[in-house]
Amino acid sequence: MTGQRLNEFPLGAKMMLVAIGLAMLAGCATRPSPDVLNPVHLPVHLNASLQSDEAASSRVNVLAATNRNPDTARGGFGSAWADNLTYEQYAFSVPPNRKDTAITYPTSRPDPERQFAVIQRKQLPKDAFVEEALRSTQSDGTVGIFVHGYNYSYQEALFRTAQIAADANIPGSPILFSWPSAAAVAGYVADRDAALSSRSDLDSLVTSLSASGKVKRIILFGHSMGGFLVMETVRQLKLQHRDDVIDKLAVILAAPDIDIDVFRSQLKDIGRMPIPISLLVSKDDRALVASSFIARERARVGRLDIDDPVIREAALKERLRVIDITSIQASDGLGHDRYASLAKFGAQLASFESGRRSSAGDVGAYVFDAAGAAVASPFRLAGRVVGSQ
16 A cells, blocks of 8 residues: 555545454464463473473573453453563473464464474562563673563463564563553554553563663563553653663664654653664554554554655654664564564664664664665664564
8 A cells, every 4th residue: 555645545445444454463363362371291202302402492481471360260361450460481382493473373282393382381479570580681681571562462472472582592581561452453442541551560560670780771672552552661760760770771662553743742751762762664564554544544653654854854863763674574464563573683673783882873764674684774783683692
């Protein structure tokens, strides 16, 4: 739909477009139930091989914090808000020869050659969770937090975190923050409310980690509506005068579902950050076309056109890194999940060159070249998507 504005279509056609787009967001395959969170028992020889150093790439560990209500009947988490955060630790078996970002969930007879599967699961008290997170901090003091977007269940967000961690070969355990998305196509407005209500819980998680001197940098990676939650949380930290926390943050927003004027207001409140905010955008993100229509055709940040001189100038003025990742293949048919493919390029979007603090010259608009795993600018992608070596 490049070259045409949504408002050029008749109302009926626009409604049909949104309906089709949102239906595609739900996916064609059956969505996983909480049963996939139950640890599977692999054959003895396979389980033993996962413990070996040679098989490190076939096993990943993930930490998860959620303010969803526990679903005690099915062993998962629902879409209602809980009074307190729940903390968990997972180990995954990862299929060794996967070719794309598609996730095959375990069946009653799991096949580790094709399917992702939970092999260990443990609930942790907060203190033990923080200790485990600190133990997983990378050698340069980096810890990564992934915040999922609209229409995600807990289990979908957890498996996606495992896929990104496996493809990026991230040392340690990345952290998932899962907020109470309705996990329903029709739940867009409810999800926005749920994201807003989750600011203090994400704030609490980030603040707990930043309190340790061992943590030098927290990569806060938000996708879609999760990017909106990330920005609102950083804004809240700023209003609380928590510059000690903000100074450690490296914010990456992938396909951010944020109204441009709202984003401008957030930036005004937050002010200049030591590490510039990175935006991963795509001009042909059709999910954000639907989002824009729901918001009465207000433009979304995730569809910024870096070929527009106004956008380039704004990126420099606001000290943003706006990176066009349109060249990366998406798997959802909408161009909305390209971020999940970045990991296989080993793309480190939170730092430049040797990982030093950014200078004013590190901001601006760039194009990611998937073929060469590089960008057409002095900016060089190196390291990993949510953590550096």
